[in-house]
Amino acid sequence: MFTGIVQGMAEVVAVQEAEAFRTHVVVLPQALREGLETGASVAHNGVCLTVTAIEGERVSFDLMRETLAVTNLGALAVGDRVNVERAARFGDEIGGHAMSGHVMAMADVVELDEAPNNRRLWFELPEALARFVFVKGYIGVDGISLTVGAVRPGQGGQGARFAVDLIPETLSRTTLGERVPGARVNVEIDPQTQAIVETVERVLASRSSD
Known part of the structure; x- marks a missing residue:
């Protein structure tokens, strides 16, 4: 779950294209990488994505066919920025409203x-x-x-x-x-x-x- 309170912006530094699939890599500041592990959920422009790799400040995410078709993430290029929010934890203040990370x-x-x-x-x-x-x-x-x-x-x-x-x-x-x-x-x-x-x-x- 997410709250819609964006924690920062992350720059796309690499994009790897495949058939109906892509991996993009963003640079996350230290504050947003704290405790981050592969398999964790991070919202990019409101889309819930799963961390697939962490190499220092560079964090990778895979985008499936549905994500590419329904959201604006498929149009991102190197140098673009995305809004980033880590998944909410029980007990966190919800300053916005409950969001699923499933863009319609x-x-x-x-x-x-x-x-x-x-x-x-x-x-x-x-x-x-x-x-x-x-x-x-x-x-x-x-x-x-x-x-x-x-x-x-x-x-x-x-x-x-x-x-x-x-x-x-x-x-x-x-x-x-x-x-x-x-x-x-x-x-x-x-x-x-x-x-x-x-x-x-x-x-x-x-x-x-x-």
Whole structure:
């Protein structure tokens, strides 16, 4: 489990490609390597990955076909950075919200609004996920626990959109400070929200069929 509180950014320093498979290597600072062992879980842009090798500050992770297809990790190149979070431990403070590290889809950055000391980013979502996103609800964007600030329904050929507001701390500590229109981010819907919405839908559907 993860909390969506990004602990830092890691630079991709090597990529090894294979058929429907890749291994990427990142440099992790000492603070994030403390106690790290092969087999441990580390989130990269919100994607739960398993440590496959540790060589000093260089840590390797394997990316399977599904990860490459559903997330933005398949587009990473040497020199790119990812948001990193170690798996949560029992007793840790959860400053964000519970996240599984299972990205559901990608969303496109479509608009950027600058304001003094903060920034608003707008994203366009796959329509199938729009029903889970509402103002003041939680959402995971590239592994960051964020609160939805605004929602626009799909119309005029545009898909459903949502916005998040970013403070300077988030912009400096995560890759969202680098995101501009045209970029793609990983999205994880809040699992509790998803469960509630789907349960209500099933109840309403059963009542309407009676």
